[in-house]
Amino acid sequence: MTDGKLLVTILLCGLATWLLRVTPFVLVKAARLPKWLLSFLSFVPVAILAAIFAEELLVYHPGAWPTLNVENTLAALPAIVAAIVSKSLLVTVVVGVAAMAVVRLLGWG
Amino acid sequence: MDIDLSAKAGLKDVMPTAFGYIGVGLAFGIVAHTSGIGPFMVLLMSLIVYAGSAQFVLTSMLLAASPVSAIVASVFLVNARMALMSMTVAPYLKKESLTQNILIGSLLTDETFALSMNKLNVTHRPLRPAWFHAANLGAYLIWAAATVAGDLVGSLIPDAKAFGLDFAVVAMFIGLLYLQMVTDRSRRFSRHLEVAGTVMLLMVILMRFMPGNTAILVATVLGCLIGMALEHLRKEAPTHD
Known part of the structure; x- marks a missing residue:
């Protein structure tokens, strides 16, 4: 792989990503959003975070059903409890990392 | 915060x-x-x-x-x-x-x-x-x-x-x-839980057919539509009681 190809790839991927990030802001600024769209968007935060979380708990196998990522699932349980008890992002992250360290130490993954 | x-x-x-x-x-x-x-x-x-x-x-x-x-x-x-x-x-x-x-x-x-x-x-x-x-x-x-x-x-x-x-x-x-x-x-917590649960179930089904990153996008869109439909049905419901 040459640095030239890498640079072109970075620039084009950067442009594609930037357009995805910025275009909605320009559109929303220019137009008034219909009520149904605002209603749809009100579900996005919980839906997208749940989807990202689920993806971390699963392992993709092309052409077959996904399997459970045991390591991540085991470490997620104490993190969920920490989130509920503390309502603090920092505490949740620290407990999650510690839980994962323990899971790996015990070879449960 | x-x-x-x-x-x-x-x-x-x-x-x-x-x-x-x-x-x-x-x-x-x-x-x-x-x-x-x-x-x-x-x-x-x-x-x-x-x-x-x-x-x-x-x-x-x-x-x-x-x-x-x-x-x-x-x-x-x-x-x-x-x-x-x-x-x-x-x-x-x-x-x-x-x-x-x-x-x-x-x-x-x-x-x-x-x-x-x-x-x-x-x-x-x-x-x-x-x-x-x-x-x-x-x-x-x-x-x-x-x-x-x-x-x-x-x-x-x-x-x-x-x-x-x-x-x-x-x-x-x-x-x-x-x-x-x-x-x-x-929304009530139970409603949020409902949407999150639906999306997570959708992820399992979708990842049978597509990689996780694509599934995130599809599951989110479907989850929002299902959330909208449920909310709509519940708003209608009392008048039919």
Whole structure:
């Protein structure tokens, strides 16, 4: 792989990503959003975070059903409890990392 | 998190996510190092592409000698969910200038998006650029520094997964999801749980047919539509009782 190809790839991927990030802001600024769209968007935060979380708990196998990522699932349980008890992002992250360290130490993954 | 919308509060609010950025950033830098990408190119990639999973995809496809067009198409698909997040935040910044909107949008990530949604629930008023820029820039610089550091020390660390630091990002999403469900009082907690549960079930089904990153996008759109349908049915229901 040459640095030239890498640079072109970075620039084009950067442009594609930037357009995805910025275009909605320009559109929303220019137009008034219909009520149904605002209603749809009100579900996005919980839906997208749940989807990202689920993806971390699963392992993709092309052409077959996904399997459970045991390591991540085991470490997620104490993190969920920490989130509920503390309502603090920092505490949740620290407990999650510690839980994962323990899971790996015990070879449960 | 409190009602303060200053730049200082933005930096403070983004700090817990730093663990996630550092964990994943180091891991990415190490992968880039083993793929033969030097620190300067890693820095450029982190500053220009600035997207965790997309950078992993980009690197592995480069290594597999995929054509540039295929790499760009894949990155576009992996990052397509960003358009959904931008669309969700944008109405809260509509009163700000177009330049401010573009600047905020340029550095929006999963994490700063989720933080801004949490912040909205706490403050009950429009977001302010000062807060958003500080949170975005904090995340941006930490990500860039972590990826470069990972590339530089890549040869020294044999196992990127040591100490469970890579799990920081998953734990962070758990925290962000839970906080979103309890602070967004426009719906009851049980309704949020319903949407989250539906989306997670959809993910299992969808990942039978498509990779996780595509499934995230499809499951989110379907989950929002199902949420809308349920809410609509419930509004109609009392009149039929």
